[in-house]
Amino acid sequence: MxxxxxxxxxxxxxxxxxxxxxxxxxxxxxxxxxxxxxxxxxxxxxxxxxxxxxxxxxxxxxxxxxxxxxxxxxxxxxxxxxxxxxxxxxxxxxxxxxxxxxxxxxxxxxxxxxxxxxxxxxxxxxxxxxxxxxxxxxxxxxxxxxxxxxxxxxxxxxxxxxxxxxxxxxxxxxxxxxxxxxxxxxxRIPWSLQIKAVGQPGHGSKLYDDSAMENLTKSIESIMRFRASQFDQLKHKECLKGEGDVISVNMVFLKAGTPTPDDGFVMNLQPSEAEAGFDIRVPPAADPEALERRLVGEWAPPARNMSLKLWRGDQELARKxxxxxxxxxxxxxxxxxxxxxxxxxxxxxxxxxxxxxxxxxxxxxxxxxxxxxxxxxxxxxxxxxxxxxxxxxxxxxxxxxxxxxxxxxxxxxxx
Ligand SMILES: [Zn+2]
Missing domain, CATH: 3.40.630.10 (Zn peptidases)
Structure with a gap:
């Protein structure tokens, strides 16, 4: 009572x-x-x-x-x-x-x-x-x-x-x-990342290099490998890492394709643009500059016709x-x-x-x-x-x- x-x-x-x-x-x-x-x-x-x-x-x-x-x-x-x-x-x-x-x-x-x-x-x-x-x-x-x-x-x-x-x-x-x-x-400090790929549009049947979809896919594969490397540290108990100690990266949107009026997509066309968005959380022990270099060098390299937008709220906290x-x-x-x-x-x-x-x-x-x-x-x-x-x-x-x-x-x- x-x-x-x-x-x-x-x-x-x-x-x-x-x-x-x-x-x-x-x-x-x-x-x-x-x-x-x-x-x-x-x-x-x-x-x-x-x-x-x-x-x-x-x-x-x-x-x-x-x-x-x-x-x-x-x-x-x-x-x-x-x-x-x-x-x-x-x-x-x-x-x-x-x-x-x-x-x-x-x-x-x-x-x-x-x-x-x-x-x-x-x-x-x-x-x-x-x-x-x-x-x-x-x-x-x-x-x-x-x-x-x-x-x-x-x-x-x-x-x-x-x-x-x-x-x-x-x-x-x-x-x-x-x-x-x-x-x-x-x-951890939140980073919001959007990456965009552009490329030659083309017929759905044609195999060619540097399409927007191919460029974006390469980036997503790279990001997912990085995500797995961080997630592994959580899964392996001997690493003694907690959720807040690793960099989390999660894809939150994918945007691509040429829409049709009935809410479908044109199926025989490779589009000229493709985008994806990620929620990233960066712990104090991580090196933000190394992560920035990874964004530009691997996740959205201009050489692969990629560009990025990054929001990090408080700029000072994003760096230190x-x-x-x-x-x-x-x-x-x-x-x-x-x-x-x-x-x-x-x-x-x-x-x-x-x-x-x-x-x-x-x-x-x-x-x-x-x-x-x-x-x-x-x-x-x-x-x-x-x-x-x-x-x-x-x-x-x-x-x-x-x-x-x-x-x-x-x-x-x-x-
Ligand atoms: Zn609260």
Missing amino acids: ASLAETEIITRFQKYLQIDTVQPNPDYIAAADFIISEAKSISLESQSIEFVQGKPIVLLKWIGSDPLLPAILLNSHVDVVPFEEDKWDHPPLGAEIDEDGKIYARGTQDMKSVGMQYLEAIRKLRASGFKPLRSVYVSFVPDEEIGGIDGVGKFVESDIFKSLNISIVLDEGLPSPTESYRVFNGE QFVTATNDSNPWWGLLENAVKEAGGNTSKPEIFPASTDSRYFRKAGLLAIGFSPISNTPSLLHDHNEYLSQSEYLKGINMYVSILKAYTSYALPE
Whole structure:
């Protein structure tokens, strides 16, 4: 049986899940109102900052007894990705709980859980009379799911942010299917590549060199060989590589052929143009210049009548990636591992996040950032149908943050 306090905790989580913050039209105002009223109920200072109209960053503050010490930032994004409602067994904004205690809603894992767990942990610490030495900030940010440019991207560059004197940021990680929690200290950077081949058009019956299709096919074969070489490192356990450690390349579109009015294709014509698109993710350990040379030399060589278009978002991050240290130079890493242990959990070895999160902006601004979502024994259903989190896992995660916040806010040694 859940206690009354636990029922109230779950109800607050459900209320946050039920607010429609689905991209591309998140109700940020309703979410901000809810977060600010929650903050008031635990006596946190709050402000809503709009760098872009209609996209507030809600910033909460729990003042420490030594405000000169650098502070701790707990970050979470408010927006969630869309869903295909008919593929779900429960309404995606319903936050219904099934007989096993699983709460179903978009954002249960990514990452409304984490945002509310930060607040519940502070609520518990406050109720116990705990007083932090360092100040704690809690940020609820918009637009992470669409790149974060108008959210954390603007926030980290602002004078307000610089005045906070943050030394460590906690942000989202990924659920773990095992007992151990996953922790992340870096992430891969997305590259979007489109390659195009042109060549002599010709009769479907004729064998000749350098047709657009032949040129594109040679490139795709080369790209697929590279993909296999990366995938092999994941499959062979002795390589000890995780998903975030290799370069992923996946073909996302193919465009070629001469269409007919009835949605078919002209079958006796070799077309003069052919294109393909790829999603590429580049880990910090990869050499971006070597990859660029491969793009031009092997995947879209001008000598084979190929051209390419490449998008990489932030140009600086595409060239140089920032990784958070996990050794003794970063005391926060060990503090987190110990705090999780003290609360009855354990962490696995640090990983590179396979996709991207707002942490990249914090790291680029020179801050230490750890990706951590306290979700164990749960399949990762980020952006998937039937995203859920069990009540017990959610409550356990709050205790992890209680332990982490105690350790972090009490840490007095110079950094
Ligand atoms: Zn997320």
